[in-house]
Amino acid sequence: MRVSTDGRLLKGEQTRNAILSRAADIASAEGLEGLSIGRLATELGISKSGVFTHFGSKEELQLATVRKAVELYREHVIEPALAVPQGLGRVRVLLDAWQRYQREPVFPGGCFFHSTMAEFDARPGRVRDAIASSQRDWRDFMERCLREARDRGEIDASADVPQLAFELDAVCRTGSAHALLHDDPTLYDRAARAMSTRLAAVTTSG
Amino acid sequence: MRVSTDGRLLKGEQTRNAILSRAADIASAEGLEGLSIGRLATELGISKSGVFTHFGSKEELQLATVRKAVELYREHVIEPALAVPQGLGRVRVLLDAWQRYQREPVFPGGCFFHSTMAEFDARPGRVRDAIASSQRDWRDFMERCLREARDRGEIDASADVPQLAFELDAVCRTGSAHALLHDDPTLYDRAARAMSTRLAAVTTSG
DNA sequence: AAAATGAACGAACGATCGTACAATTATCTA
């Protein structure tokens, strides 16, 4: 984290950050295309050109917003897991942090990545690539945690880690999506139950 | 299906249908907000007002598009299941038809409902209500098929049907979403594997 | 003190959005 002594650059960076925070919130609810520069300007009380010049193009704003969301995701989901020792304990912390991230209004419109992934699925370009890459990173991290637990003998040696990671991912994100759509928080619980029984099925009964 | 003898009404209905087919295709890839009346007009070679007057407002166009998508979904997923006898066989046909629907380009931008559900999760209004209702219908139908199989003793009496339906739904839709995002069809297979093992776990070994 | 830098602004651009309304065309009814 380079800290500039130049007050101008400092001021610039902090408004840029304010823009991106708001942008991530909006995009989680209205999508990265629904994100508009004019709206950001109005809501933040700055001029349209003031917002624009920070990014140079809408696509660049979208990419920066994805990076900001990744940062928030890391902070709320990844870091709590990294703070505890490897193994099944870390897996549990990871899944807990993940569910908390879904429930708490980290993003007001539900998981940023669920929304934008569905939006950019079929829309080639740099934004899609960035989202896809973030999803690969997430999957890799999840698999790594599971593998660490397996290497410790806390998860069955025969367990198919990628498959397990995929299934845990599926139920958690789908549960959150349904909870939001139907405004029914018990659907989070349904996802939680699916995750814990799925995990219990592969943990060694030591 | 009321068939009119009036050639004018007939012509109107068939252009309306052409509009909705294209609208469903576009919305599956770009979302229901990305759908624009001007674009529809251009692509279909009719005037903007020609498109507009069929619906009267954009929201009404979106609602009609959702209904059209439901119709297509019924045709490709529900009807094949209804064509076979109740029980585990119907469940298998349903899941097969569903996966085929995901893979085949019924919608060019992936499952219409996955895209629009993520888009409208956090956006109150009639469109969201329509989407939510369609999802409830789908869930209910799935649970009904599973219950039929359970009542026949082909699925464990102790099986939690809503939970099972939720998990099958989760892996299938998530698999398709990832397959599209990463342009990797093997992810459909991963979902298929998850579904069949999940189903195998509750089928009575008779 | 002078020059350079960088953030933020205001005004305007062409394009597209959804919407409104009167006019036109083709078809059916009486």
Add this chain to the structure above:
DNA sequence: TAGATAATTGTACGATCGTTCGTTCATTTT
């Protein structure tokens, strides 16, 4: 054949979109 009906069109509206450009102002460097 005259008149009603319904689909479709053309034109125009105000709003908003992303973007460009020249300017203003505060801060930093020389």
